[in-house]
Amino acid sequence: MKLSFRWSNACLALCLSAATALPGTAGAQVSAFSQSLATAAASDRDIAAFYQANGYEGIWTGADDKARRAALIDAFERASDHGLPAAQFDAGQLTARMRAATTPEEIGALEVEMSKLYLTYARGLQTGILTPSRIDDGIKREVPYRARVSYLTNLAKSSPRAFFNALAPRTPEYARLMKEKMRLERLLARGGWGPKVAGSKFEPGMSGPAVVALRDRLTEMGFMQRSASPNYDSALTAAVVAFQGAHGLSQDGVAGSGTLAEINTSTEVRLQSVIVAMERERWLNRPRGQRHVLVNLTDFKARIIDNNAVTFETRSVIGANTSDRRSPEFSDVMEFMVVNPSWYVPRSIATKEYLPMLQKNPNAVRHLEITDRSGRQINRSAVDFTQFTQSSFPFSMREPPSQGNALGLVKFMFPNHYNIYLHDTPAKSLFSRESRAFSHGCIRLADPMEFAYALLAKQTSNPQEYFQSILNTGREKRVNLKEPVPVHIIYRTAYTQAKGPMQYRRDVYGRDAKIWRALANEGVVLRAVQG
Structure with a gap:
């Protein structure tokens, strides 16, 4: 100037x-x-x-x-x-x-x-x-x-x-997000990824103009080489699988309604997600910890990060999309794990879910102990549960350690105001789902034992043997982490990888849509850049 x-x-x-x-x-x-x-x-x-x-x-x-x-x-x-x-x-x-x-x-x-x-x-x-x-x-x-x-x-x-x-922010993630933002802005100036794909389902063996449209759009997105073939062949199948992987979808190679909805998502919407992710990265502009746990709610994954590299990854189940069950976003520090944990039923669950059952049948949910304010187990048959409301219910409920315990065999604690932690679960079938928002707010892990071994590897030479020796006692035991590990529960519908394609996920709770509206109200606009 x-x-x-x-x-x-x-x-x-x-x-x-x-x-x-x-x-x-x-x-x-x-x-x-x-x-x-x-x-x-x-x-x-x-x-x-x-x-x-x-x-x-x-x-x-x-x-x-x-x-x-x-x-x-x-x-x-x-x-x-x-x-x-x-x-x-x-x-x-x-x-x-x-x-x-x-x-x-x-x-x-x-x-x-x-x-x-x-x-x-x-x-x-x-x-x-x-x-x-x-x-x-x-x-x-x-x-x-x-x-x-x-x-x-x-x-x-x-x-x-x-x-x-x-x-x-001086993070690799912020730099890569900015690079993707500029790429999408140049793409927007050229008209985006071309026409949307009409139809409801495409699978190997099909052919015709709609298949060509699918092929052309995936080509513009960078998932396959340009081709004039009208057939849903192996190359197109591989491109669909790659696209599904980059968008958190089941990688079956079939372009069903869910996959097509993501394929037809506009360049403008993806650009909004990237700008929102950049704002979120600014909110987290602090040292994350050389070793930390990263849980991306929209990705349904929990990862251990060591020196910016993913060293462990497992699928997760997050809170259901209801007002009282959505998992919150925050950071804290994991201090210990509990092997063979008891489940102390949150009052909201005890009064909203279990009290109505007890009012119908005092012998319902027999796997739970019911205790009074002094910690003494009550005689269910001597209590008239119909006299209580959600606000007047005077008891606590606990599930003792067991294979079927709601927390499974281990929970990972980073004490916080929201009573959120990571834990095992007996409900293993949920991990095979594409979208995994089912819990009451805590984060369930598909591979909790391996997660424990990875954490304990920093403080014992044989973490698996050590963990199993405690587990086999069947008794509840707290195991402290000698080096507490920061935990960051985040929510990113757009995030990058050190290598590989940009990753996009669905806005499970609608939070990113809210953030974009707020950014737009502040004057943030999408732009198309010639280049």
Whole structure:
């Protein structure tokens, strides 16, 4: 950005400190600039504190601030690259306002306005432009906000371009998401993936124009080489399998209604998912832990990550899509596992599900112990359960350790306010389903023993033998992790891999649709980019 020579010289005079200014015109200008700056900053406590500590000297509008101005303008010009609201950071408009400001009063007010815009941009790029808890009550994410004034003080003593370049998340995931965003924007400018595929089901052996349409769309998506064949042959079958794998679908090679719905999803919708994923990545802009557990709810998978590489993966079952059963999103630290666990029935389940059964038949759910407030097991036949309501039910319920226990044979604990943990389950058949939202909110694992072995491998030479020796006692036992492991329960309908195609998943709980609407309300727009 080039400023007029006249504007730069005016700034040079105005940015002399009041303490060192000589009497006369320059001193009056500095006084007018400082007074204007102080007045404009008074409505923002952080900005006012910064300029007060800074002696009311400018950091944007002085002749020596050219590099900082240029870095700010350049950052604003690239705001759309990050999925930020470009209209809010209009570089052209800001440049025009800078050129129009000629008096000390106007330049002082502009100095503060530039700081306000900068703070909005910096926080938005580093930790997101939305407040997660305002979007959906299931998003319990604690965003690692930085003190606003630190953005000003750190910028003032840093290389401007290096500082701006370091604001966005420095994770491989964010970089790959941005790359995918730009790819989709170029694709959008070329018309996307072409016509949608009409029909309800396609399978090997079929042929005709509709099969050609399916082939053409998968070709545009990059899942197969271009071909004029009208047949649903082995090459098309392999492409469908690859597409299904990249979208979390059953990989049977048949393009049924579910697969076709994903194939026909527009470029615009996929771009929205990527922009939402970038915002979500900003919410999680903190160290994840060299070793951590990552549960992506939409993917129905739990993974152990070691130094950015997946070292263990298993299928999961998540909370059902009802208001009281959806799994929340949050981060915590796994401290221990419980082998042969008891299941202490949550009160909501005891009163909503089991109390009606007990009212009909006191001998219902015999596998559960019912205890009073003193922990004594009650005699069911001596209790009239019909006298209780959900609010007045005075008992607790527990399922002792067993093969059929609702928690299976092991649970993994990261104590939290939401009573969510990872655990085994006797209901193994659910893991064969394509969509696996069935639990009361906790995360069930398909391979809990192997998950335990992987965690224990850091602290014992033979984790399987150690675990099985405890399991075989049949008694409940807590096993502490010598090195607690961070757990991040996330929700990504778009995510990347270090190698392989971009991954897209269904919006199981509708949360990403809410986030996109909120982003759009803030001014985020889809764009098509020629290139």
